[in-house]
Amino acid sequence: METAKRLLDAWERGAPQAATGRALSLLAAAEPESGIDGIAALSxxxxxxxxxxxxxRLFGDILVGLATCAACGELLELEFSASDLMLDPASAPDEPAILRTSGYELRVRLLNSRDLDGIAQLPDVAAGRDTLLRSCVLGASRDGTEVPADQLPALVLDLIEEWLAAADPQADIEMALHCPGCAATWRQGFDIVSFLWAEIDAWARRTLYDVHRLATAYGWREGDIxxxxxxxxQAYLDLVGT
Structure with a gap:
């Protein structure tokens, strides 16, 4: 019951939130010992x-989803394994890195959930991308002179983006897809936050409906159910349905 209650509480908290808040709510429910601040600080x-x-742990290793072929419009049903999407999280660096290019020297760190939350309200994708990349700069200089992060040129931001992709690859998972109808191939990103939230949302609504049926039939409290x-x-639900 405790796990179900924590997940329902996380679903309730996360429902009005954006993706980052939902991710933090789910992990805080699953790992209460880590604390919300500790989880938010993770890359x-x-x-x-x-x-x-x-x-x-909740739904098993096999994931099922849908994708649309951009070439012919055919709807594809995908079945894949969560373990196939899992890279080695230990490969991501714990300490800041030093990057150098064209006389610039940068001290940078990996992005975390707070960084994503900071650009959630920005309407422009390009501005959001630049703000995100600048947020992971701990210090920058050119030929020994300090340079503010908001004054770094595009070539430096491109270098930061390349480093992030290589240093924390789990943050940007792509799947290779093939359309059996027209033989088109492409790569499509996979977002575990939105995928898992959709499953949690469906589970929570089913669970609350089951609670409603049993509470109506027997007068039991939610916690007891x-x-x-x-x-x-399920046995009681089957009896209610007879």
């Missing part, structure tokens, strides 16, 4: 790896 790749692990094992709860 995006480490956070997403933990979300993949949570998804496996959630405390039942899944087989016992």
């Amino acid at each position: 995006i790749g480490r956070r997403d790896a933990r979300l993949l692990e949570l998804r496996t 959630l405390a039942m094992s899944a087989p016992r709860r």
